[in-house]
Each structure stands twice: as C-alpha cells, then as structure tokens.
Amino acid sequence: MYVQKLIVENFRCFGECRNKLDLPLQVGVNTLVGENDAGKTAIIDAFRMLLGTRDQEGIRPTIEDFHYLTDSEQASEFSIVALFSSLSSTEKAYFAEYLTYQPENKDDSVVLRITLNAIRGPEKIRYTVFAGLPTSPHGLREIDYDTRDKLRATYLRPLRDAAREMNAGRNSRISKILKTQNAINNGKTTVDLDLVAEEKFGDVIGELGVVGIARLVNQLLERQDAVNTATDNLNSNFLSPLQMAGDNLSAKLGIGPDADEETLKRQMLEKIGISLENTEGKRGLGSNNLLYIACEMLLLADSKDQLALLIVEEPEAHLHPQR
Incomplete structure (x- = not known):
C-alpha cells in the first residue's frame, strides 16, 4: 500500500476550505520543492504527528500548531488525514477492522483512511487518531497502539548527530536491526x-x-x-x-x-553499538550520517510487515558531493 493523498486543515500555515492542503501523492518517490515558509516542514511534521516515527521521537499537537484564522484568532481544531490505497491481501487482513469501503472507485474500493483530530481546550489539547469517515461519531474507530506501530514512518532529519544515534541503549537502531534478523x-x-x-x-x-x-x-x-x-x-x-x-x-x-x-x-x-572502520582519521558528522542512513535502510528493508514510508527532510543535507 502507499499514501495516495494527504489532507491537512487548520494546521500551521494551512487553513480551511479552499486554503486547506489536499496533496495527491504517487507510488514511489515524491519530492516537495518550494521557497522558505511555503509549508514543506509542515507537511513532513503532519506525517510525523499522524503516523509516528520508528525512532520513537514523534511529535504531539501544541498550541502553535493551530492555524491563525486572523491575526489574533486561532482555529479551535485541526485535522490531518492520510489515505492509503492499493492494499495487498495481507494488509487488508491486518487492517480489516479499520478499512473504508468506497464503492464509487471500482478499481480500488477498499482503502485505509487515518485521521488525527486535535481540539484546543481551555487548559489542554485533546487529540485522537482514528480510522474511517467522519460521517458520525459512531462510524469512527480509534486505532490501537499495535496498529499504529505498523504505520510508523522512517524519518531522516536535515542533519543529526548520527554518532549519538548509533550508541548502545534502549531502542537503539542497532538493537532494532538485530531483533529483525531470523x-x-x-x-x-x-x-x-x-x-x-x-x-x-x-x-x-x-x-x-x-x-x-x-x-x-x-x-x-x-x-x-x-x-x-x-x-x-x-x-x-x-x-x-x-x-x-x-x-x-x-x-x-x-x-x-x-x-x-x-x-x-x-x-x-541494547548494549551493542556500531561505529565506522577504515575512516583514516576522517570520520566526521557526514560519515556518521551515512552510517545512520545505511542502518535505517536496513531496518526498513527488514521490516516486511510494516509500512515502508521514508520521509527525508532537506535531502541535500544528506548528500556528500566531495565523495
């Protein structure tokens, strides 16, 4: 399956009605190109907030995430919707209780529609992640943790302290990679x-x-x-x-x-770490970042029963033309 569409309403720079984001996506690689403050990071963070990430560093709604309708008035709620289509038979079986039937589309009549809805209260922000169409409260089904865990994305930040990410410890990258080995x-x-x-x-x-x-x-x-x-x-x-x-x-x-x-x-x-060899004294942030990316790709390839969604922010930061 793949993300066919992302719909974002009243989240950060995206408003409502005609000003909301309705972004169609294709199978394979999708690239966002635009000027500064055009909403690229908002789109990436919308995915991170809705699906979570494999590094367990997901983000939660904050007061700053609610769109400003005017200079002084913020929206009372926002929503992020991802529509997954082209589900395999195995995926349909796993997500069976969360699927939506759309008879108008005969080629792809069964989809997985995931929605995050956040409401700004007087003291705290309440949010729910559910599946289905928002036709009525009775038609929605909140997604359990195990199911959400299958939907987590792999997220590569613009540039990170990759050496720290490779350290041993709880939920370390290398321990997760090793756990997937038969x-x-x-x-x-x-x-x-x-x-x-x-x-x-x-x-x-x-x-x-x-x-x-x-x-x-x-x-x-x-x-x-x-x-x-x-x-x-x-x-x-x-x-x-x-x-x-x-x-x-x-x-x-x-x-x-x-x-x-x-x-x-x-x-x-969790006590096993990983480091680079044969660096001839030239190991730096860029080299460690390559190792981190390689580990993420290996973990993604080994997670055959999970969604293979890779989010790369500022891909130029991960390129090493001097090599």
Missing part, C-alpha cells in the same frame, strides 16, 4: 564452564546464542575479584543487617541476573 534466536542459551576449563573454549563459544553469551558473561563476572568483593560486601555488611528473622535475602550482580530469556536477549542487544 538467526537472532539461534544457538545455545547455557554454557558449561567445565568445558571451557578443558580448553574447548572455541567449540563452546561457537555454539552459543545471544542469551548464552549473556549467561557466560554473568558467570565470568561472578568470578571477577572486584565484582565478588562488592557482592560480598553488599550482602554481609549492608543487606544482612536489614533482614528480618527468617529472611534469606542475597544480592547477585550481573546483566539481568534473574531475567527471563527474552528480557536477557533484549538487554544484551
């Missing part, structure tokens, strides 16, 4: 240190999966002097005196020492 669950999840002691280290390591590596690290940490000393000190001098009669509490240090396999795998993946 082989991520392969390999053993436990290790026998006796085999390691018998100089079979290479064979043991070669059979381990991500969870097994984490458990090996924990076993090695337990044998490390500093970790041992800290654990013993914590248990003997601080935790033990605080216990009630009959308690038998004991602390254990490690990478998710009591975590289940899925949690342990996630924690390991």
